[in-house]
Amino acid sequence: MRTLKYSQALSEGLIQAMDADPNVFVMGIGVDYPSGIFGTTYEAFQKFGASRVFDTPACENALTGIAIGAATQGKRPLLVHARNDFMFLGFDQMLNLAAKWRYMFGGKSGVPIVIRGIIGKGWGQGATHSQSLQSVLAHFPGLCVVMPAFPQDAKGLMLGALQSSGPIVILEHRSLYDTTGPVAEAAEPTPIGKAAVVRPGKDVTIVATSWMAVEALHAALTLASKEGIDAEVVDLRSIRPLDEQTVLASVHKTGRLVVADTSWRLFGVASEIAALAAESAFDSLKAPVRRVTLPDCPCPASHALEKAFYPSASTIADAVRDILGMQRNKGSQFHGEDKFLGPY
Numbered sequence: 001m002r003t004l005k006y007s008q009a010l011s012e013g014l015i016q017a018m019d020a021d022p023n024v025f026v027m028g029i030g031v032d033y034p035s036g037i038f039g040t041t042y043e044a045f046q047k048f049g050a051s052r053v054f055d056t057p058a059c060e061n062a063l064t065g066i067a068i069g070a071a072t073q074g075k076r077p078l079l080v081h082a083r084n085d086f087m088f089l090g091f092d093q094m095l096n097l098a099a100k101w102r103y104m105f106g107g108k109s110g111v112p113i114v115i116r117g118i119i120g121k122g123w124g125q126g127a128t129h130s131q132s133l134q135s136v137l138a139h140f141p142g143l144c145v146v147m148p149a150f151p152q153d154a155k156g157l158m159l160g161a162l163q164s165s166g167p168i169v170i171l172e173h174r175s176l177y178d179t180t181g182p183v184a185e186a187a188e189p190t191p192i193g194k195a196a197v198v199r200p201g202k203d204v205t206i207v208a209t210s211w212m213a214v215e216a217l218h219a220a221l222t223l224a225s226k227e228g229i230d231a232e233v234v235d236l237r238s239i240r241p242l243d244e245q246t247v248l249a250s251v252h253k254t255g256r257l258v259v260a261d262t263s264w265r266l267f268g269v270a271s272e273i274a275a276l277a278a279e280s281a282f283d284s285l286k287a288p289v290r291r292v293t294l295p296d297c298p299c300p301a302s303h304a305l306e307k308a309f310y311p312s313a314s315t316i317a318d319a320v321r322d323i324l325g326m327q328r329n330k331g332s333q334f335h336g337e338d339k340f341l342g343p344y
Contacts, residue, residue: 013158028080064090084117099142127298156190201232
């Protein structure tokens, strides 16, 4: 395997999917110039041209409808949003048409549409440009939601989504694009609906989504080397369908669960995983489940407040210590500054 950036892996997966299937095309604001979408679509534009990778106006509702219509006629559209918040304008089309199509037509046809959206913090994105909509989208049957955290899965889930009967939403955290990791050259799809144990452990399970999987792995490695705590890290990868089996197997093994998500605590993915453990692994739990999520308010725009607002490896490490009944190690590299509960 080579080492690629997350952004490079996405680009390579897209090009391989377009090579394999001439029905795949890309549409969205900024997909045809170098700095657009963190460079993840520009190589495809260079190779396939404006007939298959093209810029669009800012009319998300109409574009979602056009993409759905194309998908019903045998095409495989990839609609890209520079921020997932713009999907709100296409929710009627996504949730009342695409998600329900297979059910309303007796399973005779699907809507193989893929929609990418960028989530997360960064240079003052503020309250309306940094939300993580996975729990909202995953609430609706018929819509798949995936969140690749590592470069291999960025490529693999892109390939898997563009081969699926859809509809599928891919949410990508803007902090991930410059991260690096091993990526296979072959066009190997990552199975949708399957979580990954990215670090085995025996003391506590950390289930995480997207960027929080990276932070969880960092926390686990440091806790192991500095404090002898052996944490198992499960990267969900897929929000719907949810890999309950992998999560429960880990909780049964460790008896303790910390869930780290990129969105809010109430009514979110962290709550769903906590409910799963309570319903199906209660007898294995040695301590209450801990959730690591955003404070219950919209995110701030200033860099200083962003640092306080967003949980990180230190937040996860403190949750692990808490669930193990340990005090925070003052000599740790973590400073525990993530104590902000809002509002700002």
